[in-house]
Amino acid sequence: MTQSEENYLKAIYHLGKSKTGVISTNAIAEEMQTKPSSVTDMVKKLADKGLLNYKRYQGVSLTSDGKQKALSVIRKHRLWETFLVEKLNFNWDEVHEIAEQLEHIQSEKLIDELDRFLAFPKVDPHGDPIPDKNGELEPRQSKLLSNLDTDSSCICIGVKDSSSSFLRYLDKNQIALGDKIRILEKEDFDNSVHVQIGNRKLHLSHVIASNLIVT
Amino acid sequence: MTQSEENYLKAIYHLGKSKTGVISTNAIAEEMQTKPSSVTDMVKKLADKGLLNYKRYQGVSLTSDGKQKALSVIRKHRLWETFLVEKLNFNWDEVHEIAEQLEHIQSEKLIDELDRFLAFPKVDPHGDPIPDKNGELEPRQSKLLSNLDTDSSCICIGVKDSSSSFLRYLDKNQIALGDKIRILEKEDFDNSVHVQIGNRKLHLSHVIASNLIVT
DNA sequence: TCTAAAATTTAGACAAATCTAAAAATATGT
DNA sequence: ACATATTTTTAGATTTGTCTAAATTTTAGA
Numbered sequence: 001m002t003q004s005e006e007n008y009l010k011a012i013y014h015l016g017k018s019k020t021g022v023i024s025t026n027a028i029a030e031e032m033q034t035k036p037s038s039v040t041d042m043v044k045k046l047a048d049k050g051l052l053n054y055k056r057y058q059g060v061s062l063t064s065d066g067k068q069k070a071l072s073v074i075r076k077h078r079l080w081e082t083f084l085v086e087k088l089n090f091n092w093d094e095v096h097e098i099a100e101q102l103e104h105i106q107s108e109k110l111i112d113e114l115d116r117f118l119a120f121p122k123v124d125p126h127g128d129p130i131p132d133k134n135g136e137l138e139p140r141q142s143k144l145l146s147n148l149d150t151d152s153s154c155i156c157i158g159v160k161d162s163s164s165s166f167l168r169y170l171d172k173n174q175i176a177l178g179d180k181i182r183i184l185e186k187e188d189f190d191n192s193v194h195v196q197i198g199n200r201k202l203h204l205s206h207v208i209a210s211n212l213i214v215t
Numbered sequence: 216m217t218q219s220e221e222n223y224l225k226a227i228y229h230l231g232k233s234k235t236g237v238i239s240t241n242a243i244a245e246e247m248q249t250k251p252s253s254v255t256d257m258v259k260k261l262a263d264k265g266l267l268n269y270k271r272y273q274g275v276s277l278t279s280d281g282k283q284k285a286l287s288v289i290r291k292h293r294l295w296e297t298f299l300v301e302k303l304n305f306n307w308d309e310v311h312e313i314a315e316q317l318e319h320i321q322s323e324k325l326i327d328e329l330d331r332f333l334a335f336p337k338v339d340p341h342g343d344p345i346p347d348k349n350g351e352l353e354p355r356q357s358k359l360l361s362n363l364d365t366d367s368s369c370i371c372i373g374v375k376d377s378s379s380s381f382l383r384y385l386d387k388n389q390i391a392l393g394d395k396i397r398i399l400e401k402e403d404f405d406n407s408v409h410v411q412i413g414n415r416k417l418h419l420s421h422v423i424a425s426n427l428i429v430t
Numbered sequence: 431t432c433t434a435a436a437a438t439t440t441a442g443a444c445a446a447a448t449c450t451a452a453a454a455a456t457a458t459g460t
Numbered sequence: 461a462c463a464t465a466t467t468t469t470t471a472g473a474t475t476t477g478t479c480t481a482a483a484t485t486t487t488a489g490a
Binding site for chain 2: 476477478480481484485486
């Protein structure tokens with residue numbers, strides 16, 4: 001498996017999570033920041049290796065082998081992100097690019113020992129679940145803050161968008177994973193929400209609220 | 216800098232340590248397990264980038280920029296090896312291949328934080344010195360066990376050969392870095408040495424003794 | 431010193447992953 | 461249903477790092 005192949009599988013896995021059904025060539029090209037013609041070539045190669053189901057003009061889906069490979073890369077990515085934050089003093093907005101490199105290191109023992117060293121974490125610094133050695137993800141029920149009703153309460157357990165700019169916005173407003181959030185009021189005209197976190201009252205836009213994953 | 220370029224610089228640096236003067240195309244090809252014609256191509260590229268001094272048919276040497284880059288890769292390699300042994304329970308004979316991958320991860324902050332996390336180690340698990348952030352190596356005087364006289368004593372501080380097979384030989388015979396070694400007798404006919412380590416007496420062949428670095 | 435051997439470079443080819451431009455298939459709107 | 465727009469694929473080129481085989485330069489032996 002080359003790094004490029006691993007990146008395609010990961011992209012296809014992520015696309016499969018949000019949308020349902022087969023994944024289009026253009027969607028993969030967009031996700032991978034590349035051209036559709038390049039995607040066609042790679043998709044053929046991965047289909048030849050038994051990692052994708054593919055018929056010309058019909059889009060792709062992961063085979064069970066392909067899904068396992070994708071989950072293995074995601075496991076490595078999330079464990080390395082956890083390592084960077086927990087052990088090397090990185091902030092949660094600084095770890096993605098480095099984990100993109102580290103996720104391609106080939107050594108099963110390395111990743112299993114890293115897992116042990118980190119005490120088998122269940123989620124990464126962004127609240128994303130970490131697949132176990134067998135590629136199993138612990139199921140959990142979650143909603144978006146934007147979908148909660150007035151007067152309800154929740155715990156912030158993750159972020160949908162983990163871009164640096166969003167994460168820094170949360171840092172600046174002292175919103176962190178584990179925080180208890182209470183919906184005080186929802187504004188109809190722009191779908192923004194007034195919330196209480198600890199003893200602070202905040203006004204969050206719909207964009208912000210719809211990127212916060214809560215229990 | 217590509218991984219391949221980094222590997223060439225590292226190989227050229229290592230060749231420069233043992234032999235003196237300019238380094239030949241064939242020597243690099245041997246070290247890199249590749250063909251001389253491939254070396255010529257890469258050497259031209261690195262010379263164009265100002266990392267090597269090169270004249271056709273005259274061999275190469277590192278420029279000061281090239282030496283810095285090589286030392287930076289070696290620093291990363293040795294810090295990762297230290298991490299694997301100190302934190303992830305790897306044995307010293309298992310770390311080389313993984314460190315060959317990890318040494319190419321691009322992030323200055325990553326390696327500086329790793330250095331701090333490991334408490335700024337001076338040597339790696341094989342006793343090789345770790346260059347500091349500025350590429351400086353702490354000078355140290357060292358000899359080979361095979362060059363010591365009868366009745367002298369020394370401390371084992373490193374290995375010249377760090378192949379798995381040699382390292383496992385040392386493990387099997389309970390010879391470790393830091394051990395005090397006393398030369399009891401030298402055999403003229405095969406240059407083997409009788410030594411005492413702790414309260415154990417061992418008979419080491421010349422090959423073994425000439426790969427043990429001592430104070 | 432002259433010739434043969436060894437070392438090195440050049441020339442041309444290849445595989446991987448990408449691109450552009452053009453062709454083919456599918457989807458859409460009236 | 462048919463013309464047009466969109467999506468996808470194909471064909472051919474490019475880059476990086478490698479290779480083989482041939483040519484060139486240097487080294488070394490008689």
